[in-house]
Every structure is written in structure tokens, then in C-alpha cells.
Amino acid sequence: xxxxxxxHLYWMSRYIERAEGVARMLDAHVRLALLPRPAEDVLQGWTxxxxxxxxxxxxxxxxxRVTPGGALDYxxxxxxxxxxxxxxxxxARENARAVRGTITSEMWETLNSTxxxxxxxxxxxxxxxxxxxLEWVRQRSHLTxxxxxxxxxxxxxxxxxxxGLFLERADNVxxxxxxxxxxxxxxxxxxxxxxxxxxxxLRSLSAFEVYxxxxxxxxxxxxxxELLLMNEDMPRSVHRSLGDLxxxxxxxxxxRSGETxxxxxxxxxxxHFGRFDTLVAGGIPQALDALQARLREIGDGISRDFLxxxxxx
Amino acid sequence: xxxxxxxxxxxxxxxxxxxxxxxRPHCRAYWEWLRAQPADQIARQREEATLLxxxxxxxxxxxxDAEETExxxxxxxxxxxxxxxxxxxxxxxxxxxxxxxxAFIHDVYHDQRILAAGVVPPELILCNPQYRxxxxxxxxPAGIYAxxxxxxVVRAGDGRFCVLEDNLRVPSGVSYMLxxxxxxxxxxxxxxxxxxxxxxxxxxxxxxxxxxxxxxxxVSDPVVALLTPGAYxxxxxxxxxxxxxxxxxxxxxxxxxVRDDVLYMRTTRGPRRVDVLYRRVxxxxxxxxxxxxxxxxxxxxxxxxxxxxxxxxxxxxxTGIADDKSVYPYVPAMVRFYLDEEPVIDNVPTYTLRDPGDxxxxxxxxxxxxxxxxxGAGGYGMLIGPVATRxxxxxxxxxxxxxxxxxxxxxxxxxxxxPTFVExxxxxRHIDLRPFVLAxxxxxxxxxxxxxVALRPGxxxxxxxxxxxxxxTWVLADGPVAADxxxx
Numbered sequence: 001x002x003x004x005x006x007x008h009l010y011w012m013s014r015y016i017e018r019a020e021g022v023a024r025m026l027d028a029h030v031r032l033a034l035l036p037r038p039a040e041d042v043l044q045g046w047t048x049x050x051x052x053x054x055x056x057x058x059x060x061x062x063x064x065r066v067t068p069g070g071a072l073d074y075x076x077x078x079x080x081x082x083x084x085x086x087x088x089x090x091x092a093r094e095n096a097r098a099v100r101g102t103i104t105s106e107m108w109e110t111l112n113s114t115x116x117x118x119x120x121x122x123x124x125x126x127x128x129x130x131x132x133x134l135e136w137v138r139q140r141s142h143l144t145x146x147x148x149x150x151x152x153x154x155x156x157x158x159x160x161x162x163x164g165l166f167l168e169r170a171d172n173v174x175x176x177x178x179x180x181x182x183x184x185x186x187x188x189x190x191x192x193x194x195x196x197x198x199x200x201x202l203r204s205l206s207a208f209e210v211y212x213x214x215x216x217x218x219x220x221x222x223x224x225x226e227l228l229l230m231n232e233d234m235p236r237s238v239h240r241s242l243g244d245l246x247x248x249x250x251x252x253x254x255x256r257s258g259e260t261x262x263x264x265x266x267x268x269x270x271x272h273f274g275r276f277d278t279l280v281a282g283g284i285p286q287a288l289d290a291l292q293a294r295l296r297e298i299g300d301g302i303s304r305d306f307l308x309x310x311x312x313x
Numbered sequence: 314x315x316x317x318x319x320x321x322x323x324x325x326x327x328x329x330x331x332x333x334x335x336x337r338p339h340c341r342a343y344w345e346w347l348r349a350q351p352a353d354q355i356a357r358q359r360e361e362a363t364l365l366x367x368x369x370x371x372x373x374x375x376x377x378d379a380e381e382t383e384x385x386x387x388x389x390x391x392x393x394x395x396x397x398x399x400x401x402x403x404x405x406x407x408x409x410x411x412x413x414x415x416a417f418i419h420d421v422y423h424d425q426r427i428l429a430a431g432v433v434p435p436e437l438i439l440c441n442p443q444y445r446x447x448x449x450x451x452x453x454p455a456g457i458y459a460x461x462x463x464x465x466v467v468r469a470g471d472g473r474f475c476v477l478e479d480n481l482r483v484p485s486g487v488s489y490m491l492x493x494x495x496x497x498x499x500x501x502x503x504x505x506x507x508x509x510x511x512x513x514x515x516x517x518x519x520x521x522x523x524x525x526x527x528x529x530x531x532v533s534d535p536v537v538a539l540l541t542p543g544a545y546x547x548x549x550x551x552x553x554x555x556x557x558x559x560x561x562x563x564x565x566x567x568x569x570x571v572r573d574d575v576l577y578m579r580t581t582r583g584p585r586r587v588d589v590l591y592r593r594v595x596x597x598x599x600x601x602x603x604x605x606x607x608x609x610x611x612x613x614x615x616x617x618x619x620x621x622x623x624x625x626x627x628x629x630x631x632t633g634i635a636d637d638k639s640v641y642p643y644v645p646a647m648v649r650f651y652l653d654e655e656p657v658i659d660n661v662p663t664y665t666l667r668d669p670g671d672x673x674x675x676x677x678x679x680x681x682x683x684x685x686x687x688x689g690a691g692g693y694g695m696l697i698g699p700v701a702t703r704x705x706x707x708x709x710x711x712x713x714x715x716x717x718x719x720x721x722x723x724x725x726x727x728x729x730x731x732p733t734f735v736e737x738x739x740x741x742r743h744i745d746l747r748p749f750v751l752a753x754x755x756x757x758x759x760x761x762x763x764x765x766v767a768l769r770p771g772x773x774x775x776x777x778x779x780x781x782x783x784x785x786t787w788v789l790a791d792g793p794v795a796a797d798x799x800x801x
Binding site: 094101116254 | 552580582
């Protein structure tokens with residue numbers, strides 16, 4: 001298929017998955033707001049989220065001081081923020097529009113109506129409406145994924161949408177975890193709420209019931225982290241995403257992509273055959289940073305090998 | 314539905330109703346059905362159509378409109394209905410015209426017999442910006458230049474059809490023909506069950522077959538690609554739609570490159586050869602090495618590949634010479650010259666203002682005439698005498714005097730009308746018809762075409778860029794219509 005087409009498909013998928021990822025992060029905050037927490041902790045939490053999304057400078061330029069309302073507005077509704085949910089939905093639709101001849105008409109209709117509906121949604125409706133919006137974003141992402149899997153021919157085009165999806169998902173999960181770990185607060189003094197806070201994180205990743213089935217015990221930060229990084233059967237875990245990423249990369253392999261496939265396979269192997277305690281021995285935030293760096297490298301490799309090959313290609 | 318027939322323009326031929334307000338025989342079943350529909354139900358269905366078109370994203374881009382860059386072309390649910398006998402005549406005339414036009418273009422780029430014979434003035438061709446000397450002597454497969462022609466046909470006051478213009482460069486609109494039909498079938502399946510309406514859905518198959526039939530010699534399984542200027546082009550929806558329907562790649566200039574006189578596209582598996590390029594980019598932008606050097610939309614070296622006979626460009630480079638408005642008056646003569654036949658469908662009478670006699674007449678009668686720029690398209694740069702103000706007439710007269718060769722003039726035609734939904738209910742609006750003629754190893758015309766409708770009362774301008782809408786176009790098969798079912 002055309003390299004440019006593959007590029008649009010890849011980014012279409014990444015942006016929808018990113019919209020869902022940001023929605024899940026914000027959803028955790030909206031749920032946390034229901035717990036009795038000191039104002040200082042709440043602000044630290046929002047700051048950590050902005051930092052993990054690389055959005056703190058952009059936010060400061062728009063709003064200055066971090067406030068829950070400001071951060072929610074900036075990350076969900078701000079059209080001037082290229083990483084906001086509404087921007088991601090718009091970019092997903094723009095990429096889809098460029099390849100609407102390649103995707104199925106149901107996919108296009110889904111992405112187009114998601115974008116059209118998102119235009120009518122603003123930040124002024126209050127927290128309850130914001131929660132409804134975040135839920136809606138997840139539903140639309142589910143729908144997009146379902147329509148893709150349910151209607152798309154299993155050719156290269158399909159594999160490139162999957163590659164974008166799983167790379168983005170692995171990245172999102174690592175960022176959500178990073179934000180929590182960079183926000184330790186005064187953990188020792190509020191053991192009473194810590195379990196609740198990590199339960200909230202699990203719920204916003206649709207992983208609470210899974211956690212209970214896997215561990216059958218109280219929620220602890222380390223176990224939550226282990227589940228989200230290492231569990232192979234958990235659909236949003238990094239391990240699972242890397243496995244799916246690798247399989248789809250193999251399906252489109254060409255004579256330039258050997259090194260990128262090797263890197264993806266090697267990263268997957270470190271989750272598949274590695275031990276959790278070894279992986280995070282140097283500190284969990286450090287391990288997450290390293291993971292994100294390797295995902296970036298794989299992303300660059302995919303662009304180079306498939307999506308924007310040089311003129312002589 | 315209105316109980317009394319709507320008021321109709323005095324001189325225009327109405328496609329649905331006779332002067333007495335009765336439905337024409339082939340429209341009776343539909344008209345009775347329409348009048349039996351409850352008004353609120355029709356209103357709901359019209360709303361549904363708008364919603365569906367929005368959701369499907371069947372839009373065209375409007376340049377220079379920052380707020381709303383994608384707009385819907387208004388769709389009218391009242392179809393334009395042609396009986397089989399009328400269509401048969403149209404089809405014969407369109408086929409004949411397309412053959413003559415292709416013979417003309419081939420002649421222009423080879424022996425120029427028609428110029429030597431004095432039938433068409435040589436300076437009109439050789440000094441025309443649409444003439445591409447680069448194409449001189451290049452042979453194209455099957456001698457076909459205009460593989461896809463959108464020939465605009467109108468019906469004048471006396472009920473006869475005539476050709477208003479030939480669109481041979483990158484004619485558009487066929488996607489609306491197809492989507493309008495899909496929409497009508499979705500909204501009113503019962504109408505299709507009751508009447509034998511000729512299908513149009515196979516157009517993309519016919520188009521693909523047509524394009525494959527003109528591949529360079531020796532290519533057994535040709536690769537066809539559609540070249541679009543990109544997502545910001547006003548017809549982008551159509552480009553994407555056709556590429557998808559035909560299952561071919563939709564490419565932009567940046568996806569293509571030329572190496573050793575072969576055209577390739579960049580794919581995820583390396584370069585892939587392209588044998589037939591269905592281009593929706595104008596000549597000027599097609600090859601920056603030969604035409605506009607600043608063009609980012611084309612492919613450097615494409616003309617050289619054509620010259621080497623390694624790719625077929627459809628429509629061929631230089632085809633525009635036959636759809637120039639200054640050449641249009643000579644098309645009936647081409648039919649006689651190349652085919653030795655009388656034209657089945659006539660031209661609209663046309664004054665070529667480079668001719669002093671015609672110029673004097675036109676300047677005297679400007680208020681009755683339609684004046685068009687010979688190189689213009691899309692309803693821009695046009696004067697409609699009867700509705701122009703004094704100042705506009707004076708201004709245009711001055712422009713004509715300054716460069717008469719740049720204009721042609723035609724009598725203001727009473728374009729036929731069709732009942733159309735407007736604010737106040739159903740009222741007659743002027744329409745035209747653009748059938749799509751495919752020429753390759755043979756000539757094929759899908760029955761029907763795109764009917765465009767001028768939605769403003771009295772307006773004669775049907776272009777979508779000027780507030781026009783579209784209708785589904787039905788060609789009814791002969792034979793009994795299940796009239797009793799219409800009352801069910």
C-alpha cells in the first residue's frame with residue numbers, strides 16, 4: 001500500500017487511542033475528586049498528570065497556576081492544545097479523511113460523527129457533564145475499534161491501524177503509571193486512602209475486576225503496577241500491547257524493517273521473559289521513562305521504514 | 314402535498330408536468346405517489362437525507378470560507394425522470410459527439426487535417442492555451458484522449474435537447490449521481506420496487522474496465538491509480554469515493570516518482586509500477602518539468618513517461634483543446650468531418666465574438682444574451698444579460714470590446730424545469746443534465762447522469778459553487794408501469 005496511506009492509518013489509530021488514554025487519565029481525577037483528599041494532594045495529582053503528558057509548559061502558557069478546572073479544560077476541551085481530547089478526535093478524523101478510500105465506510109462514518117459531535121461539547125457544563133464526556137470518548141473509541149476489527153479487510157492497512165493502536169496504548173499506560181508514581185504525596189500519613197486511590201486508577205483503566213481475579217487481595221501500588229506492566233492476558237497491559245505490536249509489525253515486514261522489528265521483539269521479550277522486580281530494580285519512574293524512550297525509538301523506526309521513506313525508496 | 318399544481322414559468326418546458334398541469338405519461342406514477350405522501354413524512358425524509366449526507370461526509374470544500382470549509386450540496390428528493398425513448402436519442406447523440414471529439418483531438422496532435430481543410434481556424438487551435446504542443450506526434454492507446462467526458466445537456470423551451478458544453482478535462486459530479494441514487498433507494502425503496510428504473514451503481518466497474526482497456530500495449534494486468542490534488546480540493550470526496558469503489562490507490566503527487574521512463578508509486582513494500590493514471594489534476598499542474606514549474610501536485614517527468622508510451626494518462630494531456638468554449642461552436646462540424654454524420658444533438662446557437670458580425674450583434678443585444686469567457690468554468694466570469702444591471706452590462710461590454718476573442722455569447726435559454734422542494738413547498742426550478750460518457754475500446758454511458766438544479770427562483774445557474782443543488786436522475790424502462798400500486 002502507499003506509504004502515505006499507511007502513515008495516515010497509523011496516526012488515525014494513534015490519535016483515537018490517545019484520546020481514550022487521556023480520557024482515562026482525566027476520568028481517574030474526576031473519580032478521585034469524590035474521595036476526601038487535601039487540596040494540596042489534588043493539585044499535586046493534576047501537576048503530575050500534566051507532566052506525564054508533556055503538557056505542563058503549554059498549560060502554564062494558557063492558564064498559569066494549576067487548578068483542577070483549568071487542567072481538565074486544557075486536557076479535554078482546549079482546541080488550542082494539540083494533545084487535548086477534542087484535538088485528538090479532530091486529528092484522527094483528519095487522518096481518516098485523507099484515506100477514506102482505504103478505510104471502510106462504517107469506519108469513516110464513526111470517526112466523522114465522533115468529530116462532529118465533539119464540536120458541540122464545551123467545558124462550561126460542569127463536572128458531571130465532563131464525566132459524561134469522558135465516558136462518551138471511551139465509548140466512541142470502543143466503537144471505532146469494534147468497527148475496525150469488525151469491518152476491515154485483514155491486509156496491510158489493518159495491520160498499520162493496529163500498530164498505531166498498540167504502540168500508543170503501551171505509551172499511554174506507562175504515562176498513567178508514571179503520573180501516579182511521581183505523585184507520592186505524603187503516602188505514609190494517608191494509608192487509609194492510598195488503596196482507594198489506586199483502586200480508582202484500576203477502575204479508570206477498566207482493570208479493577210481483573211485485579212481482583214488475579215490477586216484476590218488488597219490493592220497495593222506495586223501489584224497494580226505489576227498487573228498493568230506484566231500481565232499478558234490483561235488487554236491494556238504493556239506486555240500485551242507489545243506482543244500485539246510485534247505480531248503486527250512482523251505481518252508488514254519489508255526489507256528495511258529488520259532493525260525495528262528486532263527492537264520491538266526485544267522489548268516484548270523483556271516483558272515476556274523478564275521478572276518484574278528486575279525490571280523495576282532501578283526505581284519504577286526510571287523504568288517507565290526507559291520504556292517510553294524505547295517506544296519512541298520504535299515509533300521513529302516505523303516512520304523511517306514504512307511511512308515516510310526517502311525519495312530514492 | 315400541494316393539491317393544486319405549482320405555478321410554472323411561462324416559457325420553460327417542465328420535465329414532470331404538461332402546460333395544463335397534468336403529469337407527463339412517464340411521470341404519472343411518481344407524481345401520484347408524491348401527492349399521496351403526507352407532508353410531515355416527506356419533511357422527515359428530507360431531514361433524514363440531510364443528516365445522512367452530513368454523516369457520510371458527502372461534502373465539497375469551499376475555498377475562501379474559513380468558517381465552514383466543507384459544505385453539503387443540497388439534495389432534492391424529487392427525481393428527474395427520463396423515458397427510455399428520450400434516453401435512447403440522448404445516448405446516440407452523446408456517443409457520436411464523444412467519438413468526434415476524440416477524433417478531433419487525435420487529429421490536432423497528429424496531421425491537423427481539420428485545420429488544413431479550413432473547417433476549424435488554425436489560429437484558434439494553435440494559439441490556444443489549452444493546446445499542448447508537447448503532445449504533438451505522441452500516440453495514445455486506442456487513439457482515445459477523453460476517456461471520461463461530462464457533457465452538459467439542457468432542454469430548451471421547445472422540448473429539444475442541446476449540448477451546452479463539453480467537459481473533457483477533469484469532469485466531476487459522478488459521485489453525486491451515485492450517492493443520490495443510494496439515498497433515494499434508502500429513503501423510498503417502494504418507488505424502486507414499483508418502477509423499472511435503470512441502475513447506475515455499476516459505474517465504478519465500467520470506469521475501471523474502461524481505464525484498464527487503454528493500458529499501454531503489452532501490460533497484461535495493468536495497475537490503475539487515481540491522482541488527486543489532495544484533501545483540500547473541492548472534489549476530494551469524489552476522488553476518494555471513486556478510488557475506493559474501484560479498489561485502486563488514491564495517490565497524490567508526492568506518492569509518485571519517475572525513474573527510467575517508468576512511473577512508480579511509493580508503497581510500504583517499495584516502489585510499485587503504475588500503468589494507468591486517472592488524473593484529477595489539471596494539465597498545468599501535472600508535470601513541473603514541462604508545465605507550471607511551481608506545481609507541487611504533479612509528478613516531475615510524467616510527460617516523458619507518456620512520450621515513451623509507458624503510462625496512459627486519463628484524460629490525456631492536451632484534451633482541454635476540445636472543451637474550450639471557443640472551440641465548442643465547431644463540434645457539430647467535427648461530427649460531420651470525422652464521422653460523416655449529422656449531429657444527433659445540436660449545440661446551443663453560439664456567437665463567437667472574435668467574428669466582427671457576431672460581436673456587433675452581441676453588443677447590441679447584450680441584455681438578452683448569456684456571455685461566457687472561453688476559458689472559464691464553474692459558472693465564474695459569466696454574464697446573464699436578462700438579470701444583469703445596467704452597470705454590469707456596461708462593464709461587461711467594455712471587457713468584451715477590449716478582448717472579444719475571449720468571449721462567446723448564447724441566447725438566454727429557457728432551461729427546462731422540474732418540480733423541486735423549496736421553502737414554500739414544491740415549485741419549478743431550472744435544471745440541466747450531465748451524463749458521463751466513458752470512452753476506451755468502446756463507448757459506454759451509464760443511463761442517467763447528474764441532474765443539477767438552480768435552487769434560487771428563476772435562476773439559470775446550476776453550479777454547486779453558485780448555490781445549485783442536485784437530483785437523482787431516472788431513466789425509466791419502457792413497458793407498463795404498475796400504476797395501480799401507486800395507490801396502495
